[in-house]
Amino acid sequence: MPQRLKADLALGLCTLLWGATFVVVKEALTHASVFAFLAVRFLLATLLMAVIHRSAVSRVTRAEIWAGAQIGFFMFAGYVFQTLGLLQTTPSKAAFITGSGVVLVPVLMAMFWGRRINAWVWGGALAALLGLYYLTVPPSGLSELNRGDLLVFACAVLFALHIIFVGRYSPHHSVGALSFLQVATTAVLTLLALPVLAWTGWEAPRLDWNGALVFAVLVTAVLATAVAFSVQVWSQ
Numbered sequence: 001m002p003q004r005l006k007a008d009l010a011l012g013l014c015t016l017l018w019g020a021t022f023v024v025v026k027e028a029l030t031h032a033s034v035f036a037f038l039a040v041r042f043l044l045a046t047l048l049m050a051v052i053h054r055s056a057v058s059r060v061t062r063a064e065i066w067a068g069a070q071i072g073f074f075m076f077a078g079y080v081f082q083t084l085g086l087l088q089t090t091p092s093k094a095a096f097i098t099g100s101g102v103v104l105v106p107v108l109m110a111m112f113w114g115r116r117i118n119a120w121v122w123g124g125a126l127a128a129l130l131g132l133y134y135l136t137v138p139p140s141g142l143s144e145l146n147r148g149d150l151l152v153f154a155c156a157v158l159f160a161l162h163i164i165f166v167g168r169y170s171p172h173h174s175v176g177a178l179s180f181l182q183v184a185t186t187a188v189l190t191l192l193a194l195p196v197l198a199w200t201g202w203e204a205p206r207l208d209w210n211g212a213l214v215f216a217v218l219v220t221a222v223l224a225t226a227v228a229f230s231v232q233v234w235s236q
Helices: 003-028 034-052 054-058 062-086 091-113 119-136 147-169 175-200 211-235
Strands: none
Touching (some): 003 062, 003 091, 034 054, 034 062, 034 211, 054 175, 091 119, 091 147, 147 175, 175 211
């Protein structure tokens, strides 16, 4: 099997794993606050990836730390907006809007990095935009747009930037190091945010442990984070 086809199939698997978690996360948020859930998810994923990629982690370089921190920032910001948005919109809409981030990748690269893109890509971007409009904008117009949909769209932009930066750095650095560092950065930023949010009264940490929450943490940490993001970095 050609290497390019293997990479495309692997990215398809990642998309399937991420898409399957929207309903799971929506249910988990009835038992946990947003940042507490994200902190547990990414802390567990970081520990798993430290074991999986222990050889690469033990030899990590400053350049890899810098690259992983940039990628991890976009991952952190994207998941914050996505998870906040899920509190106010449906899993199906959130999945579609987040998926539009893939279409935004060439558009953002053309706007900010001067990458030339052909008419087929612009046509695909326009089709995705029209689909996004009809799915999310109510008959009353943009003034009644769901706030959760806007938050998830911000997530789509951030995930598009995440894809761009993964593609920028993955050919030049260790797959294991970048996979670990982006998730570790997200875990650290989320843990740092917890006391700040509690102190300001914006969000009190809450984890009401039960079967549904344990299942959500395991599925998102193991499959949708440790496995999926390792595969993504390798594929790109």
